[in-house]
Amino acid sequence: xxxxxxxxxxxxxxxxxxxxxxxxxxxxxxxxxxxxxxxxxxxxxxxxxxxxxxxxxxxxxxxxxxxxxxxxxxxxxxxxxxxxxxxxxxxxxxxxxxxxxxxxxxx
Numbered sequence: 001x002x003x004x005x006x007x008x009x010x011x012x013x014x015x016x017x018x019x020x021x022x023x024x025x026x027x028x029x030x031x032x033x034x035x036x037x038x039x040x041x042x043x044x045x046x047x048x049x050x051x052x053x054x055x056x057x058x059x060x061x062x063x064x065x066x067x068x069x070x071x072x073x074x075x076x077x078x079x080x081x082x083x084x085x086x087x088x089x090x091x092x093x094x095x096x097x098x099x100x101x102x103x104x105x106x107x
Contacts, residue, residue, distance in 0.1 A: 039060070
C-alpha cells in the first residue's frame, strides 16, 4: 500500500520552489508599487508569509490597491478575474514603476 498524498500548499513544487538565486533583499521586501502598476507574481520560497497559490506563479496582474503591507493584485485565470492579496516580496515590477509623490507618501 502506498501512503496518502499530501494536500499542503507546497505539494508538487519540488522544482518550482527550489531556492535559486539570491535571497530577497530589504529593497525587494519593502518595494513600493502604485495603483495601476503591472506586476509579475514571482514566488519567493524563502518568504513563507503571504505565499500565494502555486497556480499564480509567473502570472502578470495589475495593482488595484493596498491592504496593510500587502498589495491587492487583479489577475486573470482563464476566463475569471481573481483578486489576490500578496506582499511585495512575491511581486516584481513588469516594466518601469510609476511613482508619484502621493503614492510614496501613502506607503
